[in-house]
Amino acid sequence: MTQVRSDPARDAAAGTSGHYGAADVARDSGHVPVSHGDHDPQGGAGDHDVARDVVARVLARAGTAIHHETSEPGGYDGDQLELAERTALRRVGGLSTELEDVTEVEYRQLRLERVVLVGIWTSGTSEEAEISLRELAALAETAGSEVLDGMLQRRQNPDPGTYLGSGKAAELRDVVAANGADTVVVDGDLSPSQRRGLEDIVRVKVVDRTAVILDIFAQHAKSREGKAQVELAQLEYLLPRLRGWGESMSRQAGGRVAGGAGIGSRGPGETKIELDRRRIRTRMAKLRRDIAAMKPARETKRSSRRRHHLPSVAIAGYTNAGKSSLLNRITGAGVLVDNALFATLDPTVRRSETLEGRVYTLTDTVGFVRSLPHQLVEAFRSTLEEVAEADLVVHVVDVAHPDPEGQIAAVHTVLADIPGAMQVSELIVLNKADIAEPEVVTRLRSRYPRSLVVSARTGDGIPELLSVIAEALPRPDVLIDVVVPYKRGDLVSRAHSDGEILLEEHTEAGTHLHARVDAALAAEIRAVAVAAH
Numbered sequence: 174m175t176q177v178r179s180d181p182a183r184d185a186a187a188g189t190s191g192h193y194g195a196a197d198v199a200r201d202s203g204h205v206p207v208s209h210g211d212h213d214p215q216g217g218a219g220d221h222d223v224a225r226d227v228v229a230r231v232l233a234r235a236g237t238a239i240h241h242e243t244s245e246p247g248g249y250d251g252d253q254l255e256l257a258e259r260t261a262l263r264r265v266g267g268l269s270t271e272l273e274d275v276t277e278v279e280y281r282q283l284r285l286e287r288v289v290l291v292g293i294w295t296s297g298t299s300e301e302a303e304i305s306l307r308e309l310a311a312l313a314e315t316a317g318s319e320v321l322d323g324m325l326q327r328r329q330n331p332d333p334g335t336y337l338g339s340g341k342a343a344e345l346r347d348v349v350a351a352n353g354a355d356t357v358v359v360d361g362d363l364s365p366s367q368r369r370g371l372e373d374i375v376r377v378k379v380v381d382r383t384a385v386i387l388d389i390f391a392q393h394a395k396s397r398e399g400k401a402q403v404e405l406a407q408l409e410y411l412l413p414r415l416r417g418w419g420e421s422m423s424r425q426a427g428g429r430v431a432g433g434a435g436i437g438s439r440g441p442g443e444t445k446i447e448l449d450r451r452r453i454r455t456r457m458a459k460l461r462r463d464i465a466a467m468k469p470a471r472e473t474k475r476s477s478r479r480r481h482h483l484p485s486v487a488i489a490g491y492t493n494a495g496k497s498s499l500l501n502r503i504t505g506a507g508v509l510v511d512n513a514l515f516a517t518l519d520p521t522v523r524r525s526e527t528l529e530g531r532v533y534t535l536t537d538t539v540g541f542v543r544s545l546p547h548q549l550v551e552a553f554r555s556t557l558e559e560v561a562e563a564d565l566v567v568h569v570v571d572v573a574h575p576d577p578e579g580q581i582a583a584v585h586t587v588l589a590d591i592p593g594a595m596q597v598s599e600l601i602v603l604n605k606a607d608i609a610e611p612e613v614v615t616r617l618r619s620r621y622p623r624s625l626v627v628s629a630r631t632g633d634g635i636p637e638l639l640s641v642i643a644e645a646l647p648r649p650d651v652l653i654d655v656v657v658p659y660k661r662g663d664l665v666s667r668a669h670s671d672g673e674i675l676l677e678e679h680t681e682a683g684t685h686l687h688a689r690v691d692a693a694l695a696a697e698i699r700a701v702a703v704a705a706h
Contacts, residue, residue: 290324
C-alpha cells in the first residue's frame with residue numbers, strides 16, 4: 174500500500190483539507206506512519222496529514238478500482254457476448270465527442286468525464302474513510318469517469334450551505350481548475366441547496382454519490398422493467414433538485430397574451446420550473462402504472478413455482494462480491510460477469526438439481542451497496558421481493574474486500590426494508606477465498622458460524638456449498654409407501670424431481686416408492702397406486 178513522506182512545501186500548498194494530487198503520488202515514494210487513533214472532530218494537524226495520506230493511497234490506485242488481474246471471466250462463464258458489447262461501447266479517454274463524418278455516429282465513444290473526488294471524514298477511523306473514498310472512486314470509474322484528484326476534509330458535520338464550507342470550497346475550485354476537471358463527485362448525499370451552493374463556487378458540475386449510482390443503473394439496465402424502475406428512481410431524485418436559469422424562471426403564457434396584449438396578460442401564470450415539475454410527476458405516475466402492470470407476469474412465475482412446490486434459492490450480496498460468477502459456476506447460466514460495480518441489474522432465474530435429483534431454482538438478484546439510494550430500493554422493490562419469496566438466501570461476501578463486515582451490515586440494512594426478507598434462512602458464503610488473507614477468513618468463520626468458504630473463480634468449496642444448499646431446502650411433508658403402476662412413470666419422475674426418494678424398487682406390479690412428496694402429488698399417486706405398504 175503506497176504511503177507518502179511529508180514535504181513542507183507541498184503541505185503548505187495542500188493546506189489543511191487533505192488534498193493531495195495524482196502528480197504528488199507519482200512524485201513521492203517515501204513512507205510515513207499513519208495514525209489510526211481518535212482525532213479531534215474539528216481536525217488538527219495530525220488529522221489533516223492522515224486525510225492527505227488517505228487520498229494519496231486512493232489516487233495511487235486510480236484506474237485500478239474496477240480492474241485487476243482476476244477480472245477475466247472463467248471458462249464456466251460462457252461466451253460473455255454482453256460483456257464484449259458493453260466493453261466496445263465503454264467511454265475512453267482522448268476521444269472527442271465531435272463527429273467529422275455523420276456515418277461515425279454508430280461507432281462513437283464518449284469522452285471520459287474528468288472528476289475530482291470530495292469526502293468528509295466525520296467519525297470513525299481513517300481506514301473507514303479510505304474504504305468509503307475508494308468505493309466512490311470505483312463507482313466513478315464504473316460510471317465512465319477518470320479520477321484526477323481528491324480532497325478529504327476532517328469535519329464534525331457537513332456545511333449546510335456548501336458541504337465543505339466556503340473556504341474549502343474555494344480551495345476545491347482551485348484544484349478543479351488546476352486539473353482541468355469538469356465534474357466534482359461528493360461522497361455523500363447533497364441537498365439541493367448544498368449542490369447549488371457548491372456549483373456556484375467551483376463552476377463545474379457537482380454530483381453526489383446517489384447520482385453516480387443512478388447513472389450506473391441507467392447504463393446497465395437491459396430489461397423493460399429494469400429500465401422503467403431506473404427511470405422512476407432518477408425522476409424521484411431529480412424532482413426536488415430542479416433549478417431554473419434566467420428566463421426559464423419566468424411566467425408562461427400562450428398566444429397574444431404572451432406578448433402582453435391586454436386582458437389575460439396580468440396575474441401569475443405557470444413558471445417553466447413548475448411546468449417541468451408537473452411533467453415529471455406525470456411521467457412518474459405513468460412509470461408506476463407500467464411497473465405495476467409488469468408485476469402480474471413476475472407473480473405468475475412465482476405462483477407457478479409455488480404451485481409445483483419448487484424450492485427457491487436467492488443469491489444476494491454486496492455489489493461485485495461474485496454473485497453472477499457463483500451462479501455461472503453452479504448452473505452454467507452464462508450471466509454477464511465483469512469486475513465492476515452493478516455489472517448486472519436484472520434478476521436471472523436458473524434451474525438446478527441436487528445430487529439426489531431434487532429440482533430447485535437459483536435467482537441472481539441486484540447487488541447492494543452502502544447507503545443504497547432509497548429511490549432505488551423503492552423502484553426495485555418488486556425485484557428485491559425475490560429474496561423474501563425464497564426458501565434460502567445465499568449471502569455472497571467478498572472476503573478479499575478491506576471491510577467484509579461492513580458489506581454484510583450494508584446488505585442486512587437493505588434486506589430489513591423488504592418485508593419478510595429477514596425471516597428467510599440465510600447462508601453466508603465467503604467468496605474470493607483464493608485471493609483473501611487467511612486470517613480474515615478465519616475471523617469471519619468464527620464470527621459467522623453458518624458460513625462457507627468458496628472461490629467461484631477456482632471452484633474450491635463449491636461441492637460443499639451445493640451439499641449445504643441441498644440440506645437446507647424445505648422437505649416435502651407427506652410420507653408415501655406405495656406401488657405405482659409402470660404406465661404412470663410420469664408420477665415416479667415427478668416424485669424424483671419434486672420430492673425426496675427414500676426407497677425405490679421395481680416389482681412385478683409396478684414401482685415401489687417410499688418417498689416424501691407434497692400433498693398434491695401424494696394425492697395423485699395414491700389415486701393410481703395398485704398397492705400400499
